[in-house]
Amino acid sequence: MxxxxxxxxxxxxxxxxxxxxxxxxxxxxxxxxxQMERDPVDDPQALTPQQIISIARDAHIVDERDGQLLADKLEPFLLKRSHMLVCDAIDDEPYISSQLNPLLKNQKLAAIGLQLLQKVVNTENAFFAVYKNLTDLDVKIPKEIGGFQVKRVRGGYPAEYQASKIFSGESGALVVGAGALLYLARAVLFNKPQxxxxxxxxxxxxxxxxxxxxxxxxxxxxxxxxxxxxxxxxxxxxxxxxxxxxxxxxxxxxxxxxxxxxxxxxxDVKVQNFSCIGCSRCVHVCPQGLNPFFLYRSVKLNRYFAFREFDAHMCIGCGTCSYICPAKLDLSETIMYGAEHFRRMAGSMRAMQVQQTKKEKEEMDAYLAQFMEERTLRRQAREEKRAARLAAAAQKAEQAAQKAAQDTEQAALQSLETAENIQEEAAVQELPQEISQELQTQETVQELPSNISQELSQQASLPSQDKAEQLAEPRLQQIDEELPQKLEELIEKAEEVVVSPTENETEDAEKSSLLGTVTEEVLEVEALTEPSCEEEPASQISSPKKKSLFKGWRRNSDSQSLSEGEEHK
The missing domain is CATH 3.10.20.600 (Ubiquitin-like (UB roll))
Incomplete structure (x- = not known):
């Protein structure tokens, strides 16, 4: 030690x-x-740690060293084991012996209290600690109290603080004041609260x-x-x-x-105002290694940020700087006042900072809400503009499509009209040729009876009708094959050609007269070649069909000419 x-x-x-x-x-x-409201304890050694802590709590025992309740200091050691238990009787301040004197006068109670605490913290290393630098004593400090060793701690003031710091920090020890031990023993043995x-x-x-x-x-x-x-x-x-x-x-x-x-x-109170002489004695004796004069000057000049930078929170208020100062400056008192004022100021600063943070948060929330609202409005405006552009583009595309369709339709109509005009011109150009061909056909048909009569006259010498039929049959077959085909072609071309009412009537009249002539000649040929036997030759079988064909065609052509004449009118 x-x-x-x-x-x-x-x-x-x-x-x-x-x-x-x-x-x-x-x-x-x-x-x-x-008195406490509980049954007295017959055997203190039979108590459990929980019961000891409960008694300490009921007795309201306070450790005089730090002002904490003894029960609160003991509860953490129910879950962890302490390596050391120290009874603090280190009275290192002048005139004070309020721990050492009760310890020396009540050694049995102190030993019982230490045994109870030893049971709670579950350790074998327990002892009493007293201050060694005591030269003016009239009593003798024993080496053991109730079987527990008494260790002497030496060093300069504040030895008690430094020893407690070393015990608690390095060894994880439980340090309890001597007065708290005595009150715990009284509470267990006599049911007396503190x-x-x-x-x-x-x-x-x-x-x-x-x-x-x-x-x-x-x-x-x-x-x-x-x-x-x-x-x-x-x-x-x-x-x-x-x-x-x-x-x-x-x-x-x-x-x-x-x-x-x-x-x-x-x-003798004398009002004296001295200045620091710069001896640095306060720095040498400070147990925390601080510079008391810098802290003192920071408080006097209201430089609390510098006061904080010099680690003012580490000051324990031991007063050694004020005691050793040759200028008799109130260093310790001023530093403690500055620390308290800084705590209050820090509290108000924290409160102001909290309010400022809250205000900034509200402003930021309002700004974000406004920004999001404006952003939504801008997005809606952009979407509306985009929809309008798309609608306009769609309308333009529709108009262009309609225009293109109209142009295409007009072009198709023009092409159709052009084609129809070309067809009409071609038909008109071919009509004279067809009429000339029909006239040639008519001439051929008109010449047919004379040819037939010539052939008949040439064959008049034939004794029977069979010879005449044999002579007329090839020509009739040729007529049967050529005449309907030519008539059908003529009818189809006449239906396709659009002519004026006067031309149409003239052509119909010509066709009617032509067909009438052809029909009469055909009938005459049939009459001449009518068979005399029961069996009809193949050429005469088709004559009624020819007659019906010519009659039907004439009726159709007449009705068609009449309807076309009415439409032209």
């Missing part, structure tokens, strides 16, 4: 005569009769310096009167000689569970 506490300063302790005197009681009526606090009352104004067990809630003035005042103090400090605060109204300042000392001093 020796040699690891190299930071800090060695202070003159002034612990006597309070340390060597007996622990006295200063209770009120409520403190004496206070209603008191161990307080050292000392100072150059105190007539009877001593350690008192004071009821929580009593005033500072009552405690000072209990110990006696030699003269009126100019300064009353509560909490600690190095870390305490000055009390102005002692009538309304109350004793709490973390009050470790009440000190009264008589000093």
């Amino acid at each position: 020796a040699g690891f506490l190299y930071k800090g300063i060695v202070l003159e302790q002034f612990k006597e005569p309070a340390l060597s005197r007996d622990l006295r009681e200063f209770f009120n009526a409520d403190t004496i009769s206070a 209603t008191t606090a161990f307080v050292t009352v000392a100072g150059n104004c105190i007539g009877n310096p001593t350690n008192l067990e004071v009821s929580i809630g009593m005033t500072v003035n009552q405690v000072l009167e209990r110990c006696g005042l030699i003269e009126d103090p100019s300064r009353v400090i509560i909490g600690g000689s190095m870390t305490g605060i000055s009390v102005i109204d002692t009538e309304h300042t109350l004793v709490t569970a973390t009050t470790r000392a009440i000190l009264a001093f008589k000093e």
